[in-house]
Amino acid sequence: MRPRAASRGWIGRRPLRLPARSIAIMLVVIYLMTPRLAAADPARPALDTTMTQAVLNAALTFLLPRTLESHTSRDFCLWGLNGLSAIDPSLTVTDRDGTVQLALGQDVLLRVPDPAETDQAGWTDVTVRLMQAAWVRSSAVRDAGGGGLLQGFFDELFNHMDPYSRYVAPAPATTDRDTRTGGEAGTGLTLGRDARSILITAVNANGPAWPAGLVVGQRLYAVDGRSTRDQTPQTVTQWLLGDPGSRVTLLVGDERARRTIVLHRASVPPETVFAYADGHVVVIRITAFSADTAQEMSQYLDQASDDPHLRGLVMDLRGNRGGVLQQAVTASALVLDRGVAVVTHGRDAQANHVWAVQGGDMTNGVPIVVLVDGRTASAAEILAATLADHRRAVVVGSATLGKGLVQTIGQMPDGGELFVTWSRVLAPLGWPLQGLGVMPQVCTSRGEADLERQLQDLAAGQVDMRDTVQASRAVRFPVAVSRILDLRKACPAAIGTDSDLDAARSLIDNPAEYRAALSAIPEEGTYAPQAE
Known part of the structure; x- marks a missing residue:
């Protein structure tokens, strides 16, 4: 007789038989000990994991080669996952002993082994899995929605970087694009x-x-x-x-x-340049640098050059928060015959540029005064620094904001945008704009009496701001914050006033004052810019 085959899963032993009551007790204990995810609720909105994964993967692809400092996929994802705690403080993400853990209070929701530090796909997958687990258990996360989840992720990620890198959600990103392009x-x-x-x-x-x-x-x-x-x-x-x-x-x-x-019909960028004539002096106000700013400026300069008695030009950059760097460079070429406008240094090869101009001065060398204040930033600071360093203009006002970092923009699959800082700005004479800002040759933020004394001294050939201006031009990156603060206190940042225009008019009306103010800038040739 053939031996009867043993039951599958049992070899050489008889199955253990338990009373029904014991089985029921064991099932209850197992149920209580197992971490529970909420049951699927048909009425509860689901996280779009496909889009979330696509955005995170695209973001890492864009960030990894471009940030000023080198970071790994692990760095970016762990920083961003702290955004879960910002949405729901009872959620915590930790990474210990090679394991990423998501907990809700004392309850562990998910443990996942660490991928390799540079495994972009692996860290993207881990991030989405933790987001999904948080979505299922946290009503605060669900209330934030998929967009809020991504916003929280990027907000926390960029908190570890510079003040200007950011994620812009789809709706405001569309508005921003319309503003830039029309x-x-x-x-x-x-x-x-x-x-x-x-x-x-x-x-x-x-x-x-x-x-x-x-x-x-x-x-x-x-x-x-x-x-x-x-x-x-x-x-x-x-x-x-x-x-x-x-x-x-x-x-x-x-x-x-x-x-x-x-x-x-055509796409129409907003107007950013406005002008008026005050006798034989033309005042051009530039409010931002968008796609057509340099072209607008050239039209007004062309009209100004029709005046055979043109005595001077005032460029008002007060309150100008910047915009497109290339437009600032092109604008400088309209009044500068040749020279380096700005140098940008970054880790990505495409971020390294020596922006040189060789055009033709549309104004035939008439005196130029550039007005700045504490709100003048970014591309506006670049234009002011370029004209000052080449002794093509006198800068009047206060210390500017000091935004000397350049962002590049990445389009995300959800329609949002990443603004990522990828280069530092150096002025033509080699000094960094970041933190320091542009120091004016004539300071108007120390009161009327001080301004009057400066103008009187300029008429006599003495520049009160000479030492501060030359010290600022001698600064090289990296520079201590204490040094920046020490230089900036010589002309504190302030909002512009009518005194700025009065000082500009005095400089144009009195050539001796204008020439003396120009002399505060060191001679060119002390710095030889090179793209890294």
Whole structure:
């Protein structure tokens, strides 16, 4: 007789038989001892793990080669996972003995072995798994939503870096892009209304309406045959928007005559340059550096050069927070014959540049005064530093903000954007803008009496700010914070006042003052910039 085969899973032993009551007790004990994840709730929104993983992977791909200091995938992910605690303080993430652990209070939700430090895919997967576990157990995380989860991750990650690197969520990122590039195509008209009809209240010089001859005060009676009667300016503005290059027909005029104008829609960056003439002195105010700033500036300089008696130019950069670096460089080329505008140094090869200009001074060397204040930053500081270091302009005002770090922008799969600092800015004479800012040759933040004394001394050939200005130009990276503070206290950062314009006019009206102020800048040639 063939022996009967043993039951599968049991070899040479008889199965242990327990009473039903004992089995029930064991099942209860096992259930109580097992860490529990909440049961799936059909009404509860699920975390989009596919998009979350795509964003995190794209972010690491963008960050790893570009940050000023070298970091690993492990660094970035562990920093970012602290964002879970920012959303729900009862959540903690720890990494000990080669294991990443997520806990909710005393309850361990998940333990995952550490991938290799540089394993980008592995750390992305670990991060998403911990986020998913937190999502299931924490109502605060679910209330924050997938967007809030990513925002918290990047906020905590960038807290370990510089003040300017950041993640911008999809909705505000779209707004930012529209501001930089002009957004949806339109005509460049700003509309209002009076008791009778829709009025043109502003015409953007960058838009198609400007060369067509439309002017402020004209009435807009119809758009593509649709009457604007009883419509709001907001509604009519929407009628003007459309695809780039598409045609839009406007009926404009006044009570005496009307005419039809056909425009082709275009993306219209906001105007950033405004100008007016004060006698034979032209004041150009630059509010930001967007895609068309240098072109706008060249138009005003072209008009200014038509004045055969032009005595000077004032560039007002007060309150200008910066923008596109290349636009600041191009703007400097409009009034500078040749030379290095700025040097950028970073870890990524593409971040290293010697930005040199060789154009032609549209103003034929007329005196230039640049106005700055404590809010002047970034690209605006670059323009001020470039013109000052080449002795092409006198800077008047207070110490500027001192933002000398350049960000590059990465588009994320969710429509958000990463702004990542990838280079440091050095002025033409080799000094770092970060923290230090631009020290003016004429300081207006120490009061009227002090300013009056400075101008009197300049007329006599003496520059009160000479030592501070030259000391700031001698600084080299890295520089101690104490040294920066010591230099900046000589002309404390402040918001600009009318005294700035008064000082600018005095410098232009008195060539001796202007020449003396220029002499505060060391001679060129003491620093030879090189791209690393």
